[in-house]
Amino acid sequence: MKNLFVVENPLVQRDITILRNKDTKEPEFRSALSRIAYCLAMEISKNFKLDLVEIQTPLEKTLGHEINQQIVLVPVLRAGLSFVNSFVELIPEAKVGHIGIQRDEKTLMPVDYYYKTPKDLHLSKVIILDPMLATGGSASAAIRFLKERGAKDIILSCLIAAPEGINKIQVDHNDVKIYVAKIDRELNSNGYILPGLGDAGDRTFGTF
Secondary structure: OOOEEEOOOHHHHHHHHHHHOOOOOHHHHHHHHHHHHHHHHHHHHOOOOEEEEEEEOOOOEEEEEEEOOEEEEEEEEOOOHHHHHHHHHHOOOOEEOEEEEEEOOOOOOEEEEEEEOOOOHHHEEEEEEOOEEOOOHHHHHHHHHHHHOOOOEEEEEEEEEOHHHHHHHHHHOOOOEEEEEEEOOEEOOOOOEEOOOOOHHHHHHOOO
C-alpha cells in the first residue's frame, strides 16, 4: 500500500511477542515498547533532510551533518506518551507537543480536550505517536486538528494497526505516511485489535 511502511526486524517481532503475552508485567512491557519505539524512530528518520556542516575534530576539520528542519513529536494522550522518551533520545533536537482527543457525547464527534504544540508547524516534520491504530478515528482526528493548525508534512507512528484503521487513514489523509511495527488481523465487535495486546495505555501505566 502507498505510504504504509512496516518495520521488518527480528528484534521487533520478539518484542511484540513480549507485549502480547498477558503475563508480561509493567516493567518488561515498558522496556519492550521502548525498544520498538527506537526501531520506529530509526526507520522514520531515514528520510530526514540533512545539511552539511564543517566541524573540528581533535585532529582536523571535516564535514558532518545536522538535521535541517524542525521535528515535532505529538503523542496522542495517553498511550502515545510511552513512545516519547525513545524518540527524544534518538532525536534530542525534536520539540514535543501534546494532543488529547475524546468523543463528544452529544455529537459523537472527536474533539480535542487538550492541544499544545510548538509554533511553525507548517515548516516542521510532524510525527504523531499513537501506539494502537484500531478504528483510526482518533488518529484521523489528530491529523485533521494538526492540519487545521498548519501542519503539512505528517507521519503517523504506530505499534500495532488493524486493517480498518489503516484504511481509515488512507481514505481520510492519503498524504500521511504510516509507520507500523505490526499489522494485525482485524477488529472485534467492540473495536479492539485482534490478536492485539490489550490496552497499551493501561498496560504501560498499570491503570487496570
